Amino acid sequence: MTKSDDSFPVKVDTLLCAFGRNTEEQFGFLNPPLYKGSTVIHKTVKSLENHEGRFYYGIAGSPTIANLEEAWTKLTEAAGTVISPSGHGSIALAIMSVISAGCHILVPENVFQPTSVFCDTFLKRFAVEVEYYDPLIGSGIDKLIKDNTAAIYMESPGSNTMEIQDVPAIVQIARRNRVKTIIDNTWATPLFFKPHSFGVDFSIEAGTKYVGGHSDILLGLVTANEENWPTLKNTYNCFGMLPGAEDCHLALRSLRTFRLRVREAERKALKLAKWLQKRDEVDKVLHPALEECPGHSYWVRDFQGSTGVFSIILKPKYSKASLEYMLEDMMIFSLGYSWGGYESLIVPLSEEVGERLKARNHYGYGLRLQIGLEDTEDLRKDLVLGFERLGAFEFDLPNGIMDLRCATLGHGRS
Ligand SMILES: Cc1ncc(COP(=O)(O)O)c(C=O)c1O
Structure with missing residues (x-):
């Protein structure tokens, strides 16, 4: 035209x-x-x-x-x-x-x-x-x-x-x-x-x-x-x-590529969100297109689709140190603010958001995921390895001991 x-x-x-x-x-x-x-x-x-x-x-x-x-x-x-x-x-x-x-x-x-x-x-x-x-x-x-x-x-x-x-x-x-x-x-x-x-x-x-x-x-x-x-x-x-x-x-x-990118982010994010719902490490997946998200029925009634950003709440058994160990060694997901780009990002939710989640009886740490345009299978693998690191430490340890354990396992902090 x-x-x-x-x-x-x-x-x-x-x-x-x-x-x-x-x-x-x-x-x-x-x-x-x-x-x-x-x-x-x-x-x-x-x-x-x-x-x-x-x-x-x-x-x-x-x-x-x-x-x-x-x-x-x-x-x-x-x-x-x-x-x-x-x-x-x-x-x-x-x-x-x-x-x-x-x-x-x-x-x-x-x-x-x-x-x-x-x-x-x-x-x-x-x-x-x-x-x-x-x-x-x-x-x-x-x-x-x-x-x-x-x-x-x-x-x-x-x-x-x-x-x-x-x-x-x-x-x-x-x-x-x-x-x-x-x-x-x-x-x-x-x-x-x-x-x-x-x-x-x-x-x-x-x-x-x-x-x-x-x-x-x-x-x-x-x-x-x-x-x-x-x-x-x-x-x-x-x-x-x-x-x-x-x-x-x-x-x-x-x-010019707005709709293509958003649709692709939607498809990939939904696939990963549904997979995350089945993971033992995850207590709740807060994705508007999933029934467990508060206000989901309004999304069904009023929205034409979903995009690539959602949050998950982990089971309460994981410590801050385990979470840091998981997040700092991700291969594809990067730690960084903002979202909506072609690259996947992951950030821990703030303490203030944690307090609001506690009021809803969720005591685990929360993470926000921005799903980019990478291959979903690669992203899934990155999360699987991340969860393995998360599971390696299930209780709070003083920092010195934590570093010693990381070194023993050969995972340097980058
Ligand atoms: C929901 C929402 N609105 C507005 C903004 C602000 O955008 P900007 O980073 O361009 O100031 C953000 C940024 O993260 C956001 O998440």
């Missing part, structure tokens, strides 16, 4: 190939060039003073940023998109678009940790009252709404503990009370969950993850529905929080 034409509706695979480029403006080249810059030259004083033209100065955007914005707006079926230099930045931007001094906002307990840091520190300076709620609360959120409630923030599934939220129920209550809704939709991506079609006002995607897909960019995208688009755009303009042109260019390039 060489022309983008709204009178010729196309399916998502075709859209991903078609949007964000215009061959005629690109001297016939298939892909758009990369525009970097601050100054845009005007031909007349009137044009300069009135900020005429599609682009009048770099801070107001560039063709490269606009290509990605337009593509994302189409994919998410939103009224508009703004792009910032990280997912974290996008979260702050979306929240800043709806709050005012002294208001009250509702945030799920399992929210991405930097989001709660932003709420507990920065927002406190504006006397914003932040109240954390059980992500499985559903329509029970009604009881938490106050006269000054400005917004309900959602993240579904939530970070690490993976609870799926009843988004339609929460949106219904929010609308009845004239409260704005924001969702961090990074895990599902608009390919598997379209927040605006469920009535959510603002949706955030950390483009760093599946949009970029190669762990080489940082980016955040926020969309809004018709009613809230002017507010989002005005807030964005106040902050001047523009993304790097190269990151947008790479993101647009990655969008």
